[in-house]
Amino acid sequence: MAKNKRHSDGTPAAVQLTAAGVPFAVHTYVHDPSATSFGAEATQALGVEPARVFKTLMVRLESVRRAAGVAAEEYAVAVVPVSSRLDLKAAAAALGAKRAALADPAVAERLTGYVVGGISPLGQRHRHRLVLDGSALDADTVFVSGGRRGLEIELAPADLLAVADGTTADLALG
Template identity: 60%
Template sequence: MGRRIASAATPATALLTRLGIQYRTLSYMHDPSAEHYGTEAAEKLAVDPARVFKTLMVDAGTQLAVAVVPVSRLLDLKAMGAACGSKRAAMADRAAAERRTGYVLGGISPLAQRHRSPLVLDESALAFETILVSGGRRGLEIELAPADLLSATDGTTAALTPA
């Protein structure tokens, strides 16, 4: 399954268009049996997994927050907690993540979520001209500059993955 450019509108792409941010969408046929959505995207789009970022909802104690990290790495929950001003963080449960974002697991975009949450992007993204993030549904990725993602989400950066 190769790369295909798509023009499917989602809340995420509508937001980027409204903000005048340059991006492109890439789509692929999602395999319902795939367990790791981000890895599937990297493989099917033939993109370096270090450039494909997953969106994770975390409970940072007093608030839910968004961690955006490479699909090839694990989120350091302690580092995410610190980035959110908390001593620790835990993964949010699926139902809470879907309710908060308005997206389904495997298609949670860091952009245009139903309820805005603080967003922290792993600093490794800054090494790339563009990165890929979920476009708001399984099988759809958005390619954009890391600075544009931060601008669109009022996000910050931090070291969120173990070295």
């Protein structure tokens, strides 16, 4: 994979990777507005096995502030293969929270600056903690949303973790 210096897509995800000097490739396809699964659409359009294409899910974490005894919530990013579901208990444990739930789509869009189906784990409006399913480390490269529907970024999982300051955990169900 060649190091990319400029990208015409100009998404915040591509800008962040370029600024970090990380090698990546951009893959585009024509998004079908009637598609019901953005991840399945990407795997079919790009001809990539589903184990290498990852979806970005915003989760709402609930923790307990010990000093105040008050429940507090924050948001984080969980990245899992498109062929899997997110194990919310595993995500909560990996992120040190009491509970985790999928964030409301409108909240996810507001926090990331991206639309659902195009939420990238990179270049988000607000920086969030990121946990990547450990299966990503089995591949030389993985695909994640590039910041819009029909745009995928291929990069090494170690580079994704480094740029996002992320961790890994077993997060996938099924």
